[in-house]
Amino acid sequence: MSGTMRAFVLTGPGAGGVQEVPRPVAAPGEVVVDVERAGVCGTDAEFFSGDMAYLRSGHTTYPLRPGHEWAGVVSSVGDGVDPAWLGRRVMGDTMIGDGTCRRCRRGRQHVCEARQEVGVRDGRPGALAEQLAVPASSLHALPDSVDPVLGALVEPGGNALRAANAAAVGDGDRLLVFGPGTIGLMVAMFARAAGAEVHLMGRSEESLRFARSLGFAHAWTEDELPDLPYDAVVDATNAARLPALAADLVEPGGRVVYIGLSATPSTLDTRTLVLDDVTAVGILSASPGLAATIEAYASGAVDPRPLVGATVGLSDVAAVLAGAYPAGPAPKVHVDPRLD
Numbered sequence: 001m002s003g004t005m006r007a008f009v010l011t012g013p014g015a016g017g018v019q020e021v022p023r024p025v026a027a028p029g030e031v032v033v034d035v036e037r038a039g040v041c042g043t044d045a046e047f048f049s050g051d052m053a054y055l056r057s058g059h060t061t062y063p064l065r066p067g068h069e070w071a072g073v074v075s076s077v078g079d080g081v082d083p084a085w086l087g088r089r090v091m092g093d094t095m096i097g098d099g100t101c102r103r104c105r106r107g108r109q110h111v112c113e114a115r116q117e118v119g120v121r122d123g124r125p126g127a128l129a130e131q132l133a134v135p136a137s138s139l140h141a142l143p144d145s146v147d148p149v150l151g152a153l154v155e156p157g158g159n160a161l162r163a164a165n166a167a168a169v170g171d172g173d174r175l176l177v178f179g180p181g182t183i184g185l186m187v188a189m190f191a192r193a194a195g196a197e198v199h200l201m202g203r204s205e206e207s208l209r210f211a212r213s214l215g216f217a218h219a220w221t222e223d224e225l226p227d228l229p230y231d232a233v234v235d236a237t238n239a240a241r242l243p244a245l246a247a248d249l250v251e252p253g254g255r256v257v258y259i260g261l262s263a264t265p266s267t268l269d270t271r272t273l274v275l276d277d278v279t280a281v282g283i284l285s286a287s288p289g290l291a292a293t294i295e296a297y298a299s300g301a302v303d304p305r306p307l308v309g310a311t312v313g314l315s316d317v318a319a320v321l322a323g324a325y326p327a328g329p330a331p332k333v334h335v336d337p338r339l340d
Contacts, residue, residue, distance in 0.1 A: 006340065007129030008317045011063045013050030016321070018314045018340070021065075024125070024133035026078035031085055031136050033092070037152035037311070038127040039069030040320050040333045042181075042238075043120060048321035051263055059121050067126030067335070068094040068119040071142060071151025081136045089146075091154045091294075093138040094118045095287045110285035128317055130337045140290050145298045149311075152334055153186075153304050157293040158286025159259060160186030164194065165289070166257045166281040167232035171195035176230040176249060178202075180211040180219065182307055182331045183259060184236035188216055189302045201225055210329035214306060234259065240266045252276040259283040307332045313339035 005023045010016035026032045044066040046052035054060035070092070074085045096116040097109025104112050118134060119126020126132065142151045164187050169175045173196045177184045180202040188198045188211070199218040202208050211219040220226070232255040233246040240262035247268060250256050256278060273280055286293070296302045309330025312320065319325040320333050 005130040006314055006337065007065050007125070008067070008314050008335075009063050009065055010047055014048065014322070016048065016318050018317075021129070024131055026076050026081070026133055028079040029081060029135055029137070030078045030133050031074045031081055031139065032076045032131055032133050033070075033072040033090065034075045034131055035070055035072040035127050035129060035337050036089075036148040037071050038067045038335045038337070039152045039156065040067075040128075040317065040335060041069055041156070043068070044128075045321050045323075048318075054121060061122055064119075064122070065125040065129060066119045067128035067132075068117065069152050069155040070127035070132070071148045071154070072127075072132075074139075075131070077136070085136060085139065088139075089142045089148075089151065090139045091142060091151045091290075092118065092134045092140065093287050093290060094120065094155060095285050096124065096135055096138055099137075107288070110287035128314065128335055128337070140294060142294065143298045145300075146294060149305050149308055149334065150297045150303075153307070153332070154290055154293050154297070155286050156182055156332075157186050157190075157297070157302070157304060158289035159183060159283060161190050161289040161293050161296065162286065163187045163234050163236070163257050163259045163283045164190035166283060167191060167234055167255055169194060169196035169232050173197070173231040174199065174228060176201060176225075176233045178233070178235045178239075178242050178246065179237035179260060180207045180216075181236065184234070185211060185214065185216075185307060185331070186302075186304055187234050187236060187259075189214075189304060190296070192216075193296070193301045199225075199228075199230070206329050207331070210331075213329075230254065232257065236260045238262045240264045242266075243268050244272075247272045247276075247278060247280070250276070250278055252278070255279045255281065257281045257283060306330065308334050310334070311336050311339075313337070315340050
C-alpha cells in the first residue's frame with residue numbers, strides 16, 4: 001500500500017477536488033478506518049458555498065476535508081487500543097470532546113467548548129476519503145444487520161432520533177414536521193415507529209410525492225396544510241421564518257423542536273411560548289442518540305435506506321456539492337471511495 005490516498009479537499013468557496021494526501025496513521029488511542037460509505041450533508045454544501053458559520057467564527061479554515069457521516073472497517077489501531085477493534089465494521093461520533101471539561105464529564109461532549117468535529121472543525125479530516133483516523137472512544141460497532149449504507153445513515157439518524165424523542169409523541173399524538181429532506185423524513189420515520197400520526201410540510205411537489213411514496217400520506221404545502229391540532233412541531237428546515245410558525249401552530253402545552261439552521265437569524269416571539277405553555281427544544285448533534293439509532297436500524301423498526309438516491313465516487317463530490325449532479329427525489333447522496 002502506498003503512503004498516499006485519495007481524498008476530497010475543499011480549497012476555497014466553490015473550489016475543491018480529489019487530491020493525493022498522506023494516509024493517516026493511528027496515533028495512541030486512535031484507529032484508522034477504511035471508509036466504505038460516506039454521506040454528503042448540507043453542512044458539506046455550506047462549506048463548498050462558503051456560507052458555513054464556522055468559516056466566519058474561525059473554527060474552520062480552508063483547505064478542509066469534509067465528511068462526517070460514515071461507515072467502514074477498522075484496518076489498524078494505535079497504542080493503547082484494544083486490538084479486538086481490528087476488522088470490525090464501525091461508524092463514529094462526529095463530536096470529539098476534550099474529555100476533561102465539566103460538559104464532557106457529564107456526558108455532553110457534543111457541546112464541549114474545545115471539541116473537535118470530524119470533517120467539520122479544524123483538526124479532524126473527514127470521511128470523504130479512502131481512510132480516516134478517529135479516536136477509538138468515538139467508535140460504535142455495527143452489527144451484521146446494519147450494512148454500510150445504514151451505517152453511514154446512523155449519524156444523521158441520531159440527530160433525527162433525538163428530535164423525534166424531544167417531540168415526545170406516541171400513540172394518539174399528531175406531529176408536524178417542516179422539511180421533507182433527509183433529517184425531516186428520518187424524524188418522521190422515528191415518530192411513526194413510536195405510533196404518532198405524522199404530517200410533513202414542504203415546498204416542492206416532487207419532495208412531497210417522495211414522502212408519500214414512503215407511506216406518509218399527510219404531506220402538504222404550507223397552503224394545503226390542514227387546520228388540525230398538532231401536539232408537536234419539528235422544524236428541520238433552513239427557513240428563518242419557520243421557527244415562529246412552528247410556535248404558532250403547535251397546540252398549547254405542546255412541544256416545538258428546532259433542528260434546522262437558517263443562514264440569517266430567526267425571530268421568535270417568546271410570548272407565544274409562555275402564554276401557550278409551549279416547550280421549545282434545540283437539537284445539536286447525534287452523539288447521545290447513536291446507540292439507539294443503531295438498535296432501531298438493526299431491529300428493522302426504522303429503515304432509511306430509501307432516502308439514498310445515488311452512490312457516487314470521490315470524483316463526483318464537487319458536482320454533488322455544487323448541485324449539478326443529477327438528482328432524483330431521494331434527498332441523500334452517498335460516496336463510496338472505492339468506486340474511483
